[in-house]
Amino acid sequence: MTTYAFPPGGMPEMTDDPASNGAHFTDSYAFIPASTMRDITASLLPRWFETRAWIIARPMTGFAETFAQYAVEVAPDGGSDNPEPDRDAEAVLFIAKGSMELIVAGQTHILREGGYAYIPPRSRWTLRNAGTVPLKFHWIRRKYVHADPYDDPSPFVTADQEVPINWMNDDQNWGTTRFVSPDDMRHDMHVNIVTFKPGGRIPFAETHVMEHGLYVLEGTAKYLLNERWVDVGPGDFMWLRAFCPQACIATGDTNFRYLLYKDVNRHVELTL
Template structure:
């Protein structure tokens, strides 16, 4: 396993009274930008059934916005957690650790996850989370109402992104590569979660315009995104929510690799 990664995670706090009010937050009908500077103490949420926990909700289904998923950064103090994190039995969950260590028990199996570790819990699974360490743990939590498919039952997946060989994108000499945390060939999954890596200067060479919604949390580095005709700078700790068919491309600015955690809905026919 490679060295432990250093992903960005918010720690809260408040700006001083002398700081400027302006920031890079943007909300449009095509996309939303939540910069890391707005993830402060006074915008956290409390989840029922959790102890020692607060969360920054990054996306929820709203009119005119991305509608297939919810996404949060969850911070759990030592000794905190939840015996039943998911209140809706029809909802699947994906947890990806950013900072600290999290113990996840799913279907009777206990797993301690360090940064880069992840768990996929199918809808209806029995699972719990606990911080048994001495420091707060911070992690991404993606939730989606599962769309069952006959003959393709979902299963628990536990892993670490560092143990998965990334796939180079075609004609990029490996400078743009994707680490697929869920098997892209398995139709049991109605969402994919990937870690995408761009080396400095690498680009998405056209404006992707597709049916999948996206949630992108910037893990490391910085880049410029082209979203629905607008140029938007992003850095580690920023978040993008992209509606279906939002044109999107990016340019990794360096000096280090640009990496993000990517959600998208997949593998199902359009419900009419």
């Protein structure tokens, strides 16, 4: 059965070594383990009700440059009629637990675990917890970069369960669930799910222009971040700066899966 990790909240045992979780923050990558995402590190958001959020990544010097990433928990009857303060922001929502009522472009959608929504910039949308248990979802925000002569994207709703995995090799041990076609030039970001079967691996140290945000949804792996191999598991987050070497070896006896952000399909800016 597929499960989707989410910050644990609460508080750890007071006997734990505060430095034992292995968190790293560098100029080329960050490893932010699930154990750091506790009640005291959650934030409240303007115009959201009965809601708290872990802001895992944000644009800042020496960290994420092109996106912000939240893990949002909404109590029953909570939500927002004005969720997005930046009219130029686009969004991907991915449901980890519970049930969401999303109204976008005048259409009402009910999303459940594994549900996925893309919301383009300048959209009017609202969001409510549609169930009786807390709604938990991942929210990736990016300031949209328009490219002529292409139209801006349209909103859409789908689900992890509805999109086949595109396997990267004949062994089918490493693949990507692509919610947007790679050659759709309207889109300037991809938010995909990457799946490794036990023992699956990235067979070389990738370096590339795309910035990455990776939130581990399930399973375990050893992940290469620049020069360091890190043991990762459900709820851990990794940020990789452009060109940071990366590779992966799935461990354990279940699939290793993560939600992946990357910026795509645009020329690079020539000034800092």
